[in-house]
Amino acid sequence: MMNRLTDHLIIISFDCLSALDFPIIKDFPHFQTILKNGTYVENVETIYPSVTYPCHATIVTGNYPNRHGVVNNTLLQPGMVSPDWNWYRDCIQGTTLYDEAKKANLTTAALLWPVTGKAKIDYNMPEIFANRPWQNQILVSLMSGTPRFQWDLNNRYGHIRKGLSQPELDDFVLESTVDTIKTKKPNLLMVHFTDLDTQRHYHGFSSNEAMAAIQRHNQRLGRILEALKESGIYENSTVVALGDHSALDENKAVNLNVLFHKKNLITANTKGKIINWKAYCKSCDGSAYIYIKDKHDTVIFQEVKNILDSLLDDPDSGIEQVLTGDQAAEKGADGTCAFMIEASRGYYFLEDFEGEYIKPITLEDTTADKKFTLACHGYSPEKEQYGTIFMAAGKGIKHITLPSIRLIDEGPTFARLLGVNLGSTDGRVVKEMLTL
Incomplete structure (x- = not known):
């Protein structure tokens, strides 16, 4: 096994965070903490089609959709009013970052990370929703993730949530994340926030609602950094804040x-x-x-x-x-x-x-x-002004600005930080940002 560059890798996906958001987030204090001390990538080339589930499967595999198998958010089910989504780990072909971390006896946790239903993750609250009239949301989640872990979090913080509506859903995910950091201290934690994506869909890219969501994300990032400090693992952690795609x-x-x-x-x-x-x-x-x-x-x-x-x-x-x-x-x-x-x-x-x-x-x-x-989103990565963003700070990360990487490069780079290997991938390890 390769040497590990970090003890705790915290990957925070801010769904729909765009390269165009940099002028706004660079002035927010908690984003500043990451930017001042770590690596900032000006433009990340996403994948085709640039939708959430294929993007998140790419982030954990280092491969393009036609190789990892998650080629769209939803399945081809013509005539179904609400098609099923690629919710389950089985939808991904080949290995993933969390599989390799678990094989290396590292503790893994995921909160609303797409395509993790029934994955072998120690503490898993997958992103999945009741898609049939007879299904119950809590039960569907419990059955597809870690039951006791989710049950406890629902008991403690479930009152914050209002179904799938935002920003309450992300507020619930945040409290669950903070709790998980403090009680589990995972070696790999992946968390997915969708507040910004939701606001952009329904109000427009530069809407007041979208700007307010970015501000809330800054607060959420701050709470996570604080939780790492309170847990005594901040100095041995690497924090990544990334987007999966932009929007038009x-x-x-x-x-x-x-x-x-x-x-x-x-x-x-x-x-x-x-x-x-x-x-x-x-x-x-x-x-x-x-x-x-x-x-x-x-x-x-x-x-x-x-x-x-x-x-x-x-x-x-x-x-x-x-x-x-x-x-x-x-x-x-x-x-x-x-x-x-x-x-x-x-x-x-x-x-x-x-x-x-x-x-x-x-x-x-x-x-x-x-x-x-x-x-x-879903557009071609070749569309103008359509890049996403990446920033990381902490253990194993250099203080550097890079002009560009590709979404497929993130998985291999994360694997290198954890001292594990994703095998042959479409992407590469971005050694320029690592203290190898």
């Missing part, structure tokens, strides 16, 4: 399935439920996969290609780029799709198959129906 404002939703429905590529019954499909547009918000049910059906493939070609010629179609499955795979996305499409700025994809091909989105829509948003 949009005000038009593209519903490609409406065209597929008109061309009888999607069949619905009289109650408006999909009963069969030949081609389907599966949204990743700023991008989308197009799947063909029978991959060998060249006629359907050509029909879909003709539809996409005609849309590409229309500047108001909301589609900026069309990739083949092979081209999508080259970018790390799901190569089993027939096509992958990228939305133009100001547009994103939904999966509706009835109504208009393009629906303008207003603030009223986002207030009335959580399906509609005012900012989203």
Whole structure:
């Protein structure tokens, strides 16, 4: 085993924290503590599609989605009103940072970290929600994580939470994190906060609500640093604050399935439920996969290609780029799709198959129906001004500013800090930031 560079690695994911947020966070005192003493990366290149579950699977594996297997937030389940998410560890192919840490007899803890349901993590409160009318939220969580650990935290801090609404959910996660640091002193702690992402979705990228969430994140970071000090492990800890993707404002939703429905590529019954499909547009918000049910059906493939070609010629179609499955795979996305499409700025994809091909989105829509948003992600990492952010300080970390790294580099770097190995990965260890 390699030498460990730190005793306690604390990875804090502030979902949707963007490289563009740096001018704001650099003046906040707790972010300053990290920035003054550690490594700051100006721009982190995310993955394609840049949505939360694939991003977090990449962070712990060092691999692109088509290699770790989590190619979207949700599963391909045409016709289901609320598709299931990639909640479970089984969705990830290959090893993870927490698997390797556990093999090395290190104590692991995760709080609302995506894709950790039923993972072998010592203290695990996975991100999972009751997705069927007969399910109970607390039970679903308990069954998918560490029951006693979660039960205790729910008893102590459950009153803070208001279902899945923010900022109360993050406030609950924060109290649970502080408690876990003080009582468990884990060698690896991964925590996921979604307050900022939620505010950006429903109020816009630079909204007052988003700015208030960044301020709350500064306070949360401060509480975590304080908990490390109170536990007596601060000097032997490494604290990482990172984003998984950025977001872009949009005000038009593209519903490609409406065209597929008109061309009888999607069949619905009289109650408006999909009963069969030949081609389907599966949204990743700023991008989308197009799947063909029978991959060998060249006629359907050509029909879909003709539809996409005609849309590409229309500047108001909301589609900026069309990739083949092979081209999508080259970018790390799901190569089993027939096509992958990228939305133009100001547009994103939904999966509706009835109504208009393009629906303008207003603030009223986002207030009335959580399906509609005012900012989203999922876009290509090649989009302008779309990078995320990384900062780390503490044991094993140099005081340095780096212009850029990739999201795939984070996992191997974390593994090196803990003295473990993720094997052959798409990403590399960023040795420049480590005191090797």
